Amino acid sequence: MLAGLVGVVSGLVVVPARAEPPAAFVVENGVTQPVHSLADAVRESVWVDIGLDLDTNGVGDRVAVDIIRPDTTERVPVIIDASPYYATSGRGNESERKSYDSAGLPLKFPLYYDNYFVPRGYAVALVDFSGTSRSTGCLDTGGRSEVASGKAVIDWLNNRATAYTAPSGGTSVPATWSTGAAAMIGKSWDGSVTQGVAATGVEGLRTIVPIAAISSWYDWFRADGVSFRGFGTPTSLASGFENTNARARCAAVRQDMTTGAPGNGDYTPMWQQRDYVRNAANVRAAVFSVNGRADLNVKPVNWGQWLAAVPASVPRKLWLSQTGHIDPFDFRRAEWVATLHRWFDRWLLDVQNGIDTEPQVSVERGVNQWTDTATWPPSGTTARTMHPVSGPVAGVGALSVTPGSPATSSFTDNGSGTPTSYISSPTVTSARRVVYSTAPLTADLRVAGISRLTVAATPSTSTAHLSAYLVDYGPATARSATGEGIRTLSTESCWGESRPGDDACYRDTEPTTATVDAQIIARGWADLANHASLTTPRPLTPGTKYTMTFRLSTTDWTVPAGHRLALVIAGNDSSMTTTPGQLPRVTVNLAETTIQIPLQGTPPRATATTADRSPTRIRPDITPGRLDN
CATH class of the missing domain: 3.40.50.1820 (Alpha/Beta hydrolase fold, catalytic domain)
Known part of the structure; x- marks a missing residue:
């Protein structure tokens, strides 16, 4: 002591x-x-x-x-x-x-x-x-x-x-x-x-x-x-x-x-x-x-x-x-x-x-x-490999623990796509992205750690940016983007002792909330030109298939029973990343594309069909600032 x-x-x-x-x-x-x-x-x-x-x-x-x-x-x-x-x-x-x-x-x-x-x-x-x-x-x-x-x-x-x-x-x-x-x-x-x-x-x-x-x-x-x-x-x-x-x-x-x-x-x-x-x-x-x-x-x-x-x-x-x-x-x-x-x-x-x-x-x-x-990562968390599997609707399919038949799916980057536009209407074909979903969960599924997407992609141009999102599709009440999830009140609470020139009282806050049908739980971005190295990009040859593995953000998120876990793959995220020199059409080879997700719990083994309905309430992203400003 x-x-x-x-x-x-x-x-x-x-x-x-x-x-x-x-x-x-x-x-x-x-x-x-x-x-x-x-x-x-x-x-x-x-x-x-x-x-x-x-x-x-x-x-x-x-x-x-x-x-x-x-x-x-x-x-x-x-x-x-x-x-x-x-x-x-x-x-x-x-x-x-x-x-x-x-x-x-x-x-x-x-x-x-x-x-x-x-x-x-x-x-x-x-x-x-x-x-x-x-x-x-x-x-x-x-x-x-x-x-x-x-x-x-x-x-x-x-x-x-x-x-x-x-x-x-x-x-x-x-x-x-x-x-x-x-x-x-x-x-x-x-x-x-x-x-x-x-x-x-x-x-x-x-x-x-x-x-x-x-x-x-x-x-x-x-x-x-x-x-x-x-x-x-x-x-x-x-x-x-x-x-x-x-x-x-x-x-x-x-x-x-x-x-x-x-x-x-x-x-x-x-x-x-x-x-x-x-x-x-x-x-x-x-x-x-x-x-x-x-x-x-x-x-x-x-x-x-x-x-x-x-x-x-x-x-x-x-x-x-x-x-x-x-x-x-x-x-x-x-x-x-x-x-x-x-x-x-x-x-x-x-x-x-x-x-x-x-x-x-x-x-x-x-x-x-x-x-x-008790611990991080949570006990029992296992990196599970999941596969996008094509379905009857173009660009919409299953996220499965078993691979599907060889197939491809394509989207076109028009330079203005945002996460909200990418994850909306997951039951219908979109020219901007592809989406793969589990069946409705029969039990809670916890995603805890950093997911990694390996994507086999063929661009139509010499430049291509990719975005990927893990999405929880299902109704929920969440903190909203307003105030980054808080609202500052007029009341104060005091923490410690005040003295002249330095008071201990600070304005209280409360949550800002929104009712939503879909929430992004992890996301990642990549330049396909860096498929082989982050230190040395390589020019892309249009029409050539490239395989790249990149990270999604760390998360600890429980997808509730009845909800669906989905993977969305798209082009450039105009809200976050710079636009490539040429906007490509990207073809994804599904049989060679996988995502490794750290999971606690067992995802459904059955092939998923399309979701029952499209979400109408999507929580908008917070606009990032300059560090703490």
Whole structure:
């Protein structure tokens, strides 16, 4: 047990009755208690040398760290949120930004972490990414500078790096108040870098809490060879958040990103540097991952491939909501704060509260209806190969566990197809797509993991983009696309202690809902020119058959009994991906096309006929934004 725990009787920490500052933390009923005054908390700023000089000014790049910590003589652990947003778009549903008082000390700490956790014996450190706000150096969109921004702070907390009182010059500042135990938390870009730091294996990082986080930056900008529409490049993304120094001195970094992100969707060494999955075997920190099923900003493939790559020995927890790009504080607030509290107590203070032995997975099955599962992937999940089988209606057939007779089916990409148009009217022929469905399920069927489609396709032109969707056909009430699944209310609730310049109260939210007949549960995109390699595209020869395997997004979805599970294959997704140079007619060889789906349960063995009726109510997709904006 760490310093500050002075005695335990029947699960209660006993603090001596004397007029001294309280112990670093006090535990009652398995959780730390608010024994410190936030008004008396120590506030300070330091600049940590990250060991790089990307702005080439001859001085080591330093990141600004604004710290608030309890007024105690005991050492305390640290909760870190490193971000590019503190001086620009802000954090959270209310876009909070940092502010400073007349003495230059940090005043406003965005989000509730300081209000809630500092009184309970934690320090909170908010780090400006290099090249942003008050930091020096260069912003490199998920690259080594941003990873170093987080890692160097943890090294400083453990006496392995140096902090100073100023961005240049100044005197060194040791972290004598820190236990060295650190957590990193954050949503979107912030959460992405928590995974990059964890993948370094840095000592002292006890846990990370990535929320809607990118695990490979290629998979934010690209998908199996195709570029996402409206997502720009790493260079254009960084340009919105760079400070004056970075804009003046980081041209070489921007050029490297521009060169490394060709518009054709190739996977380059620049993308490899920003792929945290490839080093996930180094992770030692416990992982609490939170994600939205409907997130088309940070696509769900990111969390699935991350958890699959993290060593099985690493403790983990997973929350999956029906929302889009939303923080759990805004879709499940009370449960989230209580769970995060216990999680930090366990991994930063070694409080044996049992959270590490509870079910790992909590999934929102219906609106505000959550189901827990012991492990991820769920026990009994098996990768099942299913086959599209032609039926009596052209372009409409069965999704079967057994292959059908040799057959082909075709569609034409007109450049304007959307997921809604592709999955509508699944009982009739469409010129835009082909659809294959199971019979109505006789029992619930759980899809849990990353599906992979192997498609044998013959294009009529030299360019071809493909889209694929797993669809749950059947009536349901779901979170709607409005507000990415939430609506912000005028009422507030408070979480922790307020102090002048930093209140602990935030506007409440409620779900937005819609009644639907079809829901996309996983989707993927690909450029057929990358059928053999993501690093080197090959020109297509019209009339030649190519076989390509590509990923669909991670999901954990239960298709209820009575519903149908379907596979839809189509051309370009105009809502998400760039249009190919020439729009093709694509012929799918069904006998050589399969989809591997991670299933818990047994799909129907019988060949399906067409669905009983076409869905009329389809949930529209959420329009993705620029990361957390």
